[in-house]
Amino acid sequence: MKKIVLSCALLIAALVIHANMVFANDCVVGRSPEGVYPMTDEDIIMVDEDIRVYPLEGRAECTFEFLNTGEEKDVLMGFPCERIPDPDSILGDTSIRDFTAEDESGVLKVESDNGIKPPKSFDSRFDDYSSWFTFSVHFKKGQRKIIKNTYKFSMSKYSTGTDFVGYIIKTGSVWKDNIGHTKVTFYIPGLQPYWIEHLIGGPYFRFEEDKIIWERSDFEPVEDLGIYFMNYDKLINFYEDEIEIKNYLIEQEEELSNLQDEISQMGKDKLLNLLLDIEDYEIRDGFRFYAYERLLKIDRVYGQRICLKVGENRAIVNGMRTTVDNDDYGTFGPLIKDDRTFVPLRFIAENMGGKVEWDGALKQIKISYEGKTVKMQIGQKTYYVGNEIKTMDTAPEIVNSRTIVPLRFVSESLGYDVQWFDEEKKILISGKKDFPELGFRLMEDELIGGLALYMEDKECIKIIGEAEEKSKTFLTYADLLEHQTWFYKSKGIELDMIRDDDNKQVINSIVVTKPCNFKLRRNIGIGSTRNEVLTAYGEFLNNECDENGSVIVLGTVYGGVILRLENDTVTRIFIGAAAE
Incomplete structure (x- = not known):
């Protein structure tokens, strides 16, 4: 393999993040978001957790699904409130504020208990907390239950300009068995790959617009998540009146932005060489990950x-x-x-x-x-x-x-x-x-004009109004569910509605055609070109499902997004499973 030198700019840009021309290198320690723990019981499985972290706003929204494998009982759950000060560190605000808890019955009573901790803590981490928020949850035998928590926190900040936010996931092993599924979304407005200095958490991250998403299924957590990043927009505004620092930051951002543009123009060989450069640990993780995502789109x-x-x-x-x-x-x-x-x-x-x-x-x-x-x-x-x-x-x-x-x-x-x-x-x-996995992930996360799969009928009506026409209800042999088709012919929208396990009517699939002007998350809609689709969704492209260039399948026909084209222009978009 020929060694391809990316350019001197890569090393310069990577090393410049450590330059201390105007900054010191100390840290005000904040707090990483985390999940709840069982304080009194060992029969509860964490089936799913959906964590949404807004580091710049200092808040988190957590949705957990639990399964009780034991008898009917009240389960005391806890959340660490505040860390014990470390005399050797510079502590900022390590507390959790405005903590709330609720289940399907409504708001749960939250108390603050000093000195309490989970009964089977497996490492010394729990000893670092001086107090806990606790709340009691009633479970019937074999019941699944959704618990929601919200709270506020302060992230760690380095005087070099670097911010740190994470999610403490390792202690999730306190729950019985493996975690079924975890999705942690960090919302960082204006995010660029070159902002990301270092990611901790293994190969389960992905970028989506202003978000960094970590997602994994059926696992025993062994490593917490962490993101070190420099928010250049915030830093430049903060130092508006300090010209030397401001100019330094502007120059640094320009170099990094140019390097990111250079990576965006690379072909397969150069991208592979960047990924194979194991020895150079100074390269920002954001650049390597950006190169990997570019490679996914080129080598499909x-x-x-x-x-x-x-x-x-x-x-x-x-x-x-x-x-x-x-x-x-x-x-x-x-x-x-x-x-x-x-x-x-x-x-x-x-x-x-x-x-x-x-x-x-x-x-x-x-x-x-x-x-x-x-x-x-x-x-x-x-x-x-x-x-x-x-x-x-x-x-x-x-x-x-x-x-x-x-x-x-x-x-x-x-x-x-x-x-x-x-x-x-x-x-x-x-x-x-794994195209089936890619397809199901895409169709479940995708939005078009605010519509999404499994959205309830009343939410759908808020967005596009009552259907102009509805079919009779019918059963299908594929899923044995009650279906009904909603037609919005003047808007170019057709929805397949089903009754779910809770007897709620929800969206099962979505079809849009002309004159609909709705866009997918990545700004693709009716009238978009083939090249625009491949640029936006290339990593999901399944070439084995190509029909002489008239169809683009993202995932599979059994789950994903399917686009029909005429003259290399999108004329129909389908989101769902068992499409055609």
Whole structure:
């Protein structure tokens, strides 16, 4: 692989964030948002959490879905109120203010208890809090319940100009079993990739307009989330009367903005080289992640990408810098043994979205990935892919309490694409896109003119009024639900409405045609060109569903967004499942 030098500007722009021409380097410690904890019970599972953090406003909105696996009971839940001051740190406001709690019955009574903490805290983190907000929630046997919390907080600020906001997710393991699904959205108006200095939380971030979103399903949290960013709009306004500082910030922002523009014009090879530059930890995470998202749009076959180097514990996963391993056993990465390259199995499988199970007694490993199951045993060359027996050229081993496998196994057994760059001893592992997952994620998050799937009928009517015509209700064999079609012919809108489990009528799918002027989230509507669609939604494009260029499928026809085109212009947009 040819080493492509991005330009001296990259290193200069990356290093300039550490320059202290006018700033000191101390920090006023604020508070990271977090979730609620069980104070008296161990039968509750956190099925879902939807966290919305507004760091510049200093507030958070949290929606949790819990499942009671035990008998009917009252469960005391708690939220840490204030941290105990650390004499060695510069503390700002570490308190949580205006905390509220509610369930379907309404507002819950919140009390402040000193000295109380969850009964099975698994690390010393809980000892850092001097008081807790507590509230009681009544659960029936087997009941699912939605709990909502709101509160205000102050984020940490560095005198270098950097702000820090995070979400404490690791202590979510206090709840029973894995967390079913977590989505944390950080709303930062005016956000640009070059604002982002460092992201903490692994390869589960994505950018959407003024938002940074972290999302993951069925997991045991092991790392809290964190975002270090410089809000240049705010800083320049703050130093309006201090000309030297203001000019410095304007010059710095211009350099970073130009570099971002340079990345936006790069082709596939240059973007890959930027992601493969594992050694340069000075490059802002925002740039790497921006390059990764650009690459998703250019190279539409592959999704996840892991970049590794022999002898290095550092890695780049989906544009995010991370370590392969760093615990009591020390750092750990790929290695060469007997002229064969070995890689850490768990790190690769889990970062590709797989699940790894270890049976210590039998020394057996089970990997589940996209409906495929792979089983192997330490010291044995034979392994199973489903019911098929296969053979490795070298058996898996345990080194520093970590399972390592031959690099070739990663490709042959799990179906990843593997590239080896001999001169630099670097490895690029790429996984094909999971279009069903992409499609369902897109259709559930998408908006068009304020309309969204699963929106209730009364909210829909507020936006576009009563339907001009409604079909008779009918059942479908596909879902055995009651459907009704609402027609807005003069507006170019057609809605498929269904009755959900709560007997509420909600939107199941949306179709818009001319003369509708509604736009999708990324400003695509009737009349948009093919190139505009691909620029906005390229990472979701499924080329296997192309019909001679007349259809663009984002996701799959069983879930996603489908656009029909005439003369390379959008004439129809469908949002939903089982489209055509």
